[in-house]
Amino acid sequence: MPVPNQTYRDAIRDAMSEEMRRDANVLLMGEEVADYQGSYKCSVGMVQEFGHERVIDTPIAECGFTGIAVGAAMAGLKPIVEYMTWNFAMLATDHIINSAAKTHYMSGGKVSCPIVFRGLNGVAAHVAAQHSQDYASWYMNIPGLKVVAPSDPADAKGLLKAAIRDTAPVVVLEHEVLYGHTGEVPEGDDYTLEIGKARVDAFGDGEPQVSVFAYSMMAVKAREAAKQLASQGIACEVVDLRSLRPLDKDAIAASVARTHRAVVLEETWAPAGVGAEVMATISDTCWDELDAPVVRMSQADVPLPYAPNLEVLCVPQVEDIVRETVALVGGER
Numbered sequence: 001m002p003v004p005n006q007t008y009r010d011a012i013r014d015a016m017s018e019e020m021r022r023d024a025n026v027l028l029m030g031e032e033v034a035d036y037q038g039s040y041k042c043s044v045g046m047v048q049e050f051g052h053e054r055v056i057d058t059p060i061a062e063c064g065f066t067g068i069a070v071g072a073a074m075a076g077l078k079p080i081v082e083y084m085t086w087n088f089a090m091l092a093t094d095h096i097i098n099s100a101a102k103t104h105y106m107s108g109g110k111v112s113c114p115i116v117f118r119g120l121n122g123v124a125a126h127v128a129a130q131h132s133q134d135y136a137s138w139y140m141n142i143p144g145l146k147v148v149a150p151s152d153p154a155d156a157k158g159l160l161k162a163a164i165r166d167t168a169p170v171v172v173l174e175h176e177v178l179y180g181h182t183g184e185v186p187e188g189d190d191y192t193l194e195i196g197k198a199r200v201d202a203f204g205d206g207e208p209q210v211s212v213f214a215y216s217m218m219a220v221k222a223r224e225a226a227k228q229l230a231s232q233g234i235a236c237e238v239v240d241l242r243s244l245r246p247l248d249k250d251a252i253a254a255s256v257a258r259t260h261r262a263v264v265l266e267e268t269w270a271p272a273g274v275g276a277e278v279m280a281t282i283s284d285t286c287w288d289e290l291d292a293p294v295v296r297m298s299q300a301d302v303p304l305p306y307a308p309n310l311e312v313l314c315v316p317q318v319e320d321i322v323r324e325t326v327a328l329v330g331g332e333r
Contacts, residue, residue, distance in 0.1 A: 002184045009179040011153035012042045012118075015160040016080060018189050020050055023078060026164060029056040029069060030082030030119075039084045040120065040179050066092035066117075070099045073115040073169075080164065083119030086135045086173065100169040101144030116163045118172035121149070122217055122267050123315055125177060129303030132311075134268035136215070139171045140244045140277070146195055147245040149173040151219035153183040155242055158193030166195065173244075175217045198248035200255060203227055204235030209329050211255040213278050214265040215241040218316070222265055225321035234329050244274060252278060253285040260291040263325055265316055270298040295328050297321065 006014075020026045027050075032039050034047040034057040047055040058065035062083065069079040083089045089096070100113045122134045139147045146168055150156040156174070163170035202208060203226035210229075214222040219240040226236040237255050241247065256262055262282060264275040275296045282294060300314040327333050 002186050004184050005182045006153050006185040007179065008153045008156050008174075008181050008183075009040060009042045011157040011185050012160055012174065013044060013046065014185075015157045015164070016043065017046060017049065019161055019164040020046075020054060022189055025076065026078045026080065027054040027056065028080045028082065029058055029065060031058055031060055031084055033057060033082050038082070040176065042082070042179070062088050062091040063095065066095040067099075069115060070095045070113060073100070073113045074103065074111055078114045078164065080116045080118060083117070085120040085124070085131055087131050087133055089117065089119065089135075096139075096145075096169070096171075097142050101142050104168070105144060112167050113169050114167050115169045116160070116172060117169065118160070118163075118174060120176045121173035122175045123177075123299070123304060123311070126306060126308050126311060128306035132304040134216075134266070134299075136173055136244055136266075137268060137273045137277075140274060144169065145245060146170045146243070147173065148195055148243050149216040150242060151175075151178065151216050151240055152181065153185045155193060155199065155240075157185050158191055159195065159242065162192040162195050165192065170195070173216060177217055178220070181220070193242070196243045196246040196248060198251040199240040199242055200251060201226070201238045201240070202235070203238065204230035204233070206235050208235045208237045208259045210234065210261040210263060210325055211237045211239055211259045212263045212265065212321070212325065213239045213241060213252065215244060215274065216267065218265040218267050221316070221318050221321060225318045225325065228318070228322050229325055232326070234326065236325070241274075241278070247277065247281065249281045249285060252281050256282055256286045257289045260289055261328055262290070262294045263321065263328065264294060264296045265321065266298050267315060268299055269301050270296065271301070273298060292328055292331070292333055295324050295333060297324060
């Protein structure tokens with residue numbers, strides 16, 4: 001039976017705990033994951049169940065503990081590395097990119113690195129530019145990595161469990177603002193979601209008139225905007241990408257073929273962003289299906305301000321999505 005009203009953070013905890021019960025090689029390590037129960041309380045109760053040998057508090061040294069985890073994965077363990085924020089993981093990118101992502105290929109398939117890197121990504125709540133960056137396009141660019149960005153508790157659990165079972169390194173981009181969000185979450189060890197498959201939700205009556213592409217927090221805003229658009233008589237498909245590498249190009253093309261209009265959302269800057277890849281996919285696979293230019297909405301091209309009122313102005317909001325979509329469907333774009 002599904003668990004109603006489970007939080008995003010509890011779904012993450014359950015995914016890790018279920019996989020650690022299932023496989024003795026799985027372990028969790030990172031800053032404050034054990035005795036403090038996780039910086040964002042995503043590992044509550046885990047050290048009590050699994051002990052300090054499998055739930056490991058590390059020093060504040062991302063480069064060091066990431067290197068240890070990558071070596072452990074190559075030796076046969078399955079580490080889950082938690083970062084307080086992906087901003088801090090910048091210190092560990094050499095291990096993530098040059099070691100974890102590339103070793104399987106460079107060893108001719110002889111060495112695998114089954115590891116999960118997870119933590120807070122995107123615009124947090126008023127913590128300024130050095131703590132509010134979306135790294136999706138960084139890691140999406142790297143062959144050898146898989147990258148997922150769940151937008152609700154059910155997807156968080158299903159994708160994380162799939163990531164832990166994967167033989168490749170997987171980057172899991174969570175969102176601080178979503179940790180307290182609730183939803184219905186399937187129970188059971190067998191619940192996983194396939195990495196590489198988008199989720200498509202329909203809103204409104206009749207034939208859909210526009211596709212809205214988004215991931216993580218932007219997918220939440222897209223669904224809220226779609227509800228408002230439905231009340232105005234505009235039917236939408238919201239394509240929650242969920243998996244950024246591999247990207248579900250078939251789902252993107254199929255949705256545009258049904259709606260003939262597209263809005264692309266992202267919480268990061270536009271240059272070389274996720275939205276650019278989605279638009280390139282549309283251009284490559286279904287250009288002739290478009291009845292209007294693609295609308296792209298991104299963060300303002302500045303370091304994110306600390307002030308709450310300026311932060312709101314820099315990031316696409318629900319009302320912005322509604323306004324731009326109405327203009328697109330109405331032929332004003």
